[in-house]
Amino acid sequence: MxxxxxxxxxxxxLAQPRVVRPRSGxxxxxxxxxxxxxxxxxxxxxxxxxxxxxxAGGAGIAAYIFLWVLxxxxxxxxVPEPARLGRGPLLGSMTPYAVPSPQPxxxxxxxxxPxxxxxxxxxxxVGERPARLLVLGALVVGLGVILGASKLGVDVRAGILLPxxxxxxxxxxxxxxxxxxxxxxxxxxxxxxxxMALARIGLGLVLAxxxxxxxxxxxxSLTAVWDALLATAAVLLGAAxxxxxxxxxxxxxxxxxxxxxVRATERADIAAHLHDSVLQxxxxxxxxxxxxxxxxxxxxxxxxxxxxxLYAGPAGSxxxxxxxxxxxxxxxxxxxxxxxxxxxxxxxxxxxxGEALVRAFRxxxxxxxxxxxxxxxxxxxxGAAGVEAFVKDRGDGFDPETVPTxxxxxxxxxxxxxxxxxxTARVRRLDEGTEIELxxxxxxxxATASSSDKEPS
Amino acid sequence: xxxxxxxxxxxxxxxRTGVKAELxxxxxxxxxxxxxxxxxxxxxxxxxxxxxxxxxTEKPDVVLLDVHLPGGRGNGGVDVLxxxxxxxxxxxxxxxxxxxxxxxxxEDVIAVIRAGARGYVTKxxxxxxxxxxxxxxxxxxxxxxxxxxxxxLDAFGAAAGEIAEVDExxxxxxxxxxxxxxxxxxxxQYKEVAKELFIxxxxxxxxxxxxxxxxxxxxRHELTAWAMGRRLL
Numbered sequence: 001m002x003x004x005x006x007x008x009x010x011x012x013x014l015a016q017p018r019v020v021r022p023r024s025g026x027x028x029x030x031x032x033x034x035x036x037x038x039x040x041x042x043x044x045x046x047x048x049x050x051x052x053x054x055x056a057g058g059a060g061i062a063a064y065i066f067l068w069v070l071x072x073x074x075x076x077x078x079v080p081e082p083a084r085l086g087r088g089p090l091l092g093s094m095t096p097y098a099v100p101s102p103q104p105x106x107x108x109x110x111x112x113x114p115x116x117x118x119x120x121x122x123x124x125x126v127g128e129r130p131a132r133l134l135v136l137g138a139l140v141v142g143l144g145v146i147l148g149a150s151k152l153g154v155d156v157r158a159g160i161l162l163p164x165x166x167x168x169x170x171x172x173x174x175x176x177x178x179x180x181x182x183x184x185x186x187x188x189x190x191x192x193x194x195x196m197a198l199a200r201i202g203l204g205l206v207l208a209x210x211x212x213x214x215x216x217x218x219x220x221s222l223t224a225v226w227d228a229l230l231a232t233a234a235v236l237l238g239a240a241x242x243x244x245x246x247x248x249x250x251x252x253x254x255x256x257x258x259x260x261x262v263r264a265t266e267r268a269d270i271a272a273h274l275h276d277s278v279l280q281x282x283x284x285x286x287x288x289x290x291x292x293x294x295x296x297x298x299x300x301x302x303x304x305x306x307x308x309x310l311y312a313g314p315a316g317s318x319x320x321x322x323x324x325x326x327x328x329x330x331x332x333x334x335x336x337x338x339x340x341x342x343x344x345x346x347x348x349x350x351x352x353x354g355e356a357l358v359r360a361f362r363x364x365x366x367x368x369x370x371x372x373x374x375x376x377x378x379x380x381x382x383g384a385a386g387v388e389a390f391v392k393d394r395g396d397g398f399d400p401e402t403v404p405t406x407x408x409x410x411x412x413x414x415x416x417x418x419x420x421x422x423x424t425a426r427v428r429r430l431d432e433g434t435e436i437e438l439x440x441x442x443x444x445x446x447a448t449a450s451s452s453d454k455e456p457s
Numbered sequence: 458x459x460x461x462x463x464x465x466x467x468x469x470x471x472x473r474t475g476v477k478a479e480l481x482x483x484x485x486x487x488x489x490x491x492x493x494x495x496x497x498x499x500x501x502x503x504x505x506x507x508x509x510x511x512x513x514t515e516k517p518d519v520v521l522l523d524v525h526l527p528g529g530r531g532n533g534g535v536d537v538l539x540x541x542x543x544x545x546x547x548x549x550x551x552x553x554x555x556x557x558x559x560x561x562x563x564e565d566v567i568a569v570i571r572a573g574a575r576g577y578v579t580k581x582x583x584x585x586x587x588x589x590x591x592x593x594x595x596x597x598x599x600x601x602x603x604x605x606x607x608x609x610l611d612a613f614g615a616a617a618g619e620i621a622e623v624d625e626x627x628x629x630x631x632x633x634x635x636x637x638x639x640x641x642x643x644x645x646q647y648k649e650v651a652k653e654l655f656i657x658x659x660x661x662x663x664x665x666x667x668x669x670x671x672x673x674x675x676x677r678h679e680l681t682a683w684a685m686g687r688r689l690l
Contacts, residue, residue, distance in 0.1 A: 339581070341603055341604070341644065343603050343604050343606070343607030343642050344607070345607050345610050345611040345642075346611065375583075375644065377603055377643060377644025378644075379603065379607065379639070379642040379643040379644065381610070381639070381642075390643040390644075392643055392644040392645075430649065431649070431652070432649070435643070
């Protein structure tokens, strides 16, 4: 859904490289390489620091996992080049941005750090805060884990690895939906996907809590669990507080993007429809400009199609008599390339009698179009007193008595058919043209015959 | 006989040009259409405000009015009708409006008719029929296309068998009006309707005008509900 003219890239924003995990030159997930590039340090230093931190109670591992989850891989979004840092590393622009309209600022945040309002962050190039907050958060969490563990005298090396992995798994599950690829699915916004997202967050939280509890209470008695829970809650709360402004902004950005996407989708739908229908027909008309018959046929068919699309078609479903008669008239128009002025009032469900009427009506229309002269008018009244259908043309008319017996059209398809189904058919010769009149008795159940007329459909 | 002075209001220049050429050819020649009053296009305008100004200065007999127009308060032809309320033509008769539209949407039809238009025809109408319609409207009669007649039958519940006991009843059609509407919906010309019902053309015109009055004045609930909830196709 990338519509180029709706995306706005600020040169100032592009100047700031965001943390991206490069595709090449990585050992594990490319976190160190990405951080090194972002901070302008040699990769080796970062790697050594990470490993050293990992031995210092697993902080390096925690930080590594957090950064892994929170930074996009290079080229994962539509925009391959580093985009604005102010958007937060995860917001590689997958969907088009409209102008940076003032969005609802995040509610007063409990963190001491003033939450950057989205518009601010989008305009000023100083929008590094969320990224810094993330790194800071990762460090704080890692630090908290180490401190808590060492205070309780837990064996740091082996005992810490498993819980941290559990926490990491929880975090990965919770955050994975914010991956750019998944985000678009989330924006797609059906309820199932959203429920899935919530389930993930819940699962991630549970895993994180379990991991932290295990981490803190290793080898301790149950009495220590309470303290451990408190500590865990404190750590989680701290993490939540740090993440809050970022999450709120992410949310409001998502809403704005969603609205933009919906608008763009509608626009694209209309454009696609016009392209497939009207533009094609116009092209055909230009090519057949010397054939007035074909041109009017094309124009008429296109007009009908566009009307049906704009006004969502005739009232009622295909299973009603009015809809069936309308469809038949359109068929004949398309087939014969002649305009039929059809007016239908009332409606009723279609049954075997109605089907017979529809077929006879088609024959009558064909007859009028082939042998009469335009304009061909058809009027159908479906009411309490039964169904009456009239097909009129302006031709010279014909005498039903003189129709040769081999012409089954009128005699068999119209007159005979209607009589077999309890209706009547009459051919009238007017001063100018011919009129065929078809009637059906009302439906046996009186209640259904006239009711559909009044219902707003 | 003085010619019928006509103002064309439509936002499509190509359409205005086409109608003008067609009317000039039909009414100016010596063909079968030459009898009857001639039609003279005295002005044209592309939007609501220009239309009201043009109509006020030209004082035409008939205005051919597109339903969807830019400008005004956004209601298109209805705004023109409201803006020209009370104006009279040069000959002192009220200015008559004939609505002309590509839209068959019932809410558009009912809106311009209730705002005072004397008739409603679709833009696919042939030149001869349009000329007849203009002459009829200029004489103060109403012009009903088959589609509008079908709409009236449906909206007044006449198709479902509701018939007024007295002709003056505003919310239902009389038996005779229903017959006339049915024949018009079937594609009959006024003279064919007259012959079919053994009445004079003048009587047919009276019935049609009476239906138009009911359409404009009726407070029948279904009329508005119908127009809102459904669109003619």
